[in-house]
Amino acid sequence: xxxxxxRYNEANQALDQLMPQLERLSSDNKYRAIWMxxxxxxxxxxxxxxxxxxxxxxxxxxxxxxxxxxxxxxNTEASIKSTLCLTEVLxxxxxxxxxxxxxxxxxxNADHADAETNLALAEALLENRKxxxxxxxxxxxxxxxxxxxxxxxxxxxxxxxxxxSQPIATTAELARLEASLLER
Numbered sequence: 001x002x003x004x005x006x007r008y009n010e011a012n013q014a015l016d017q018l019m020p021q022l023e024r025l026s027s028d029n030k031y032r033a034i035w036m037x038x039x040x041x042x043x044x045x046x047x048x049x050x051x052x053x054x055x056x057x058x059x060x061x062x063x064x065x066x067x068x069x070x071x072x073x074x075n076t077e078a079s080i081k082s083t084l085c086l087t088e089v090l091x092x093x094x095x096x097x098x099x100x101x102x103x104x105x106x107x108x109n110a111d112h113a114d115a116e117t118n119l120a121l122a123e124a125l126l127e128n129r130k131x132x133x134x135x136x137x138x139x140x141x142x143x144x145x146x147x148x149x150x151x152x153x154x155x156x157x158x159x160x161x162x163x164x165s166q167p168i169a170t171t172a173e174l175a176r177l178e179a180s181l182l183e184r
Contacts, residue, residue, distance in 0.1 A: 003046045008046050011046060012043070012046070015039050018039055019039060022035050022036050033067065037064075039063075040063035041063040041076075043055075044057075044058075044084075053091035056087040057087050060087060064080050067080065074107060075106075078106040078117050079116065081099045082117050083120075085100035085103060085120055090127065096124055097128050100117070100120050101121065104117045104118060115145050115150075118138075118141040119141040119145075121137045122138035122141060122164065123160055126138075126160060131167045132164075134160065134163075135168070138157050138160040141153075141157045
């Protein structure tokens with residue numbers, strides 16, 4: 001939560017305190033690996049929000065390295081790949097889009113991570129100048145977030161959908177999108 005509020009120093013301090021605790025856990029404890037991966041992922045997401053792409057990639061790769069063998073969690077792996085996808089795409093690499101598609105495939109049967117991965121895919125598609133596909137992915141995530149009453153994430157979905165619709169939408173489509181927005 002500290003990172004989402006932009007309080008990166010405090011968030012890093014909390015993660016610094018967490019890591020020794022996690023290292024004390026038995027190496028065969030699956031939750032140890034998941035928590036460690038999320039600690040690295042949190043650092044990657046903070047770096048991404050500060051547009052420190054090199055650090056975001058490094059921490060994302062560290063998180064992904066933890067998710068191997070019996071320690072693998074598809075939801076966690078999808079979250080990591082989504083972050084790495086956005087890191088690659090926003091830093092100008094076309095390779096990132098593949099990571100988002102892999103993330104969506106990982107959680108295609110899952111319930112709770114699908115909306116986040118679809119939103120990352122929508123943003124990656126938009127950055128890769130694929131507005132129709134971006135709009136579709138953004139609206140899928142918007143519906144999921146609305147169903148779960150996750151307002152902030154739903155608004156992020158609407159923002160991506162609006163940006164994606166600009167180059168492709170007709171006046172009628174824009175009116176329908178606006179009407180949908182006003183219903184909320």
